[in-house]
Amino acid sequence: MDIHRTANRGPMDYNLDNMEAKHGKGLPCEDRLDSGVDSLKEEDDLSKVFEDMTVNPTEPGSEEYEPWRAAVTEDGDTLLHLAIIHEATEHAQQMVKLSHNHSFLNIQNHQRQTALHLAVITEQPQLLDRLLKAGADPLLVDNSGNTPLHIACKRGSLACFGVITQNCQRHLTAVLSAYNYSGHNCLHLASINGYISLVESLVWLGADINAQEPCSGRTALHLAVDLQNPTLVRRLLDLGANVNCLNYGGFTPYHLTFGRHNNEIRSQLYDRTAQELRDMPDSESDDSDMEGLSEDEVYDDIKFGK
CATH class of the missing domain: 1.25.40.20 (Ankyrin repeat-containing domain)
Structure with missing residues (x-):
């Protein structure tokens, strides 16, 4: 199932000099959420899966955790990926809370998207904040070489940009200097898309x-x-x-x-x-x-x- 998120729920950065050329309808190809939900034909089925999850927050090492952490669709999406895509916020937050500093938070789907990438694409800064505080890795890249901050700069998401930079002081220099597979760093992407506020913020934060x-x-x-x-x-x-x-x-x-x-x-x-x-x-x-x-x-x- 191809799921497109076009609504902007948080503050976005715009520059009228470059708007008409850069903002068509829908998402660019690499920002599409190609979820492996063919086996979950209706969202009601997805809700049923979440309802059936069995977790025991008092025993982090117990076997009850394993089934929902191990569940993966044919496109490599975990239940956390699906919860973010479908904006099942409570279920996503529950999984994040029970997976503090766990490798589950950094699982990549077949587009190499982590939960952080999807939280930025779907413009969910509060969930993004929870993921980062729980130990999700902001340096992992998708199949275009983009970190979550690259995506925030490309999309002009001021809210997600702020959350990432505030939570990633230890990794900030590395993230700001990283190039994606097209040879662009975050400043290049913000410049290409005409996001003046993000350009200013990146330079103030130390981007070259x-x-x-x-x-x-x-x-x-x-x-x-x-x-x-x-x-x-x-x-x-x-x-x-x-x-x-x-x-x-x-x-x-x-x-x-x-x-x-x-x-x-x-x-x-x-x-x-x-x-x-x-x-x-x-x-x-x-x-x-x-x-x-x-x-x-x-x-x-x-x-x-x-």
Whole structure:
């Protein structure tokens, strides 16, 4: 059964400069909850499973725990996964309470999603908080290489972002610097999606504002120019982004304004860019020579993996 969560229940971060291109209906492919509930055809059946769970909170080592912890669907989902997906909050909280510091909390389904990933995707910050306090691992990644914080930054969830960062001080440096399999860290994802508040928070928490994508060498400022987002460009500059940083093709953020028509971005970058870095590399062309060229002819590395 494919289950899509489109309702936003908590505070979300939006940037109007980039909204229309980034917020279609439904969830991106990797944010879909493909639960193994084919054997539980109706939600009434799922409720019956939860009702039949036998647990004894006074005896953590007793065998009564084993059946519900061992139950796994054909898609690798545990009963905790299913409870989160179906927002069976009380049952999820009960399982979390009885599994403090237990490996059960970190079981990954066939998409390598943990309970933490699903709590972020379904926008359940209170349950996310309980999971983290019970010992769930915030460093585990799904099949796209995303930690739960990556997903919160990608989706613009301020509530989940706050819960994760407040509960993960010990792991914060590692989480902030981690790249997913598309070569994006949390700051890159927040920048790509135009979430200004998250960009600010990430930098204030210690994220490297000049971190470069491993494949292309683009920084958050390069990405903001690629996306023609003047608000984000301005904020990154205010936060101290390095305008003279070169990507692996030898381009500064200012170079990426050539052939584009947003004069606000261009003027923001021109005076700040070192004079010797204003001309296109290996070219004597002035600005007028670039007029009429398409963006692909000037710079064709502007596709973003999600």
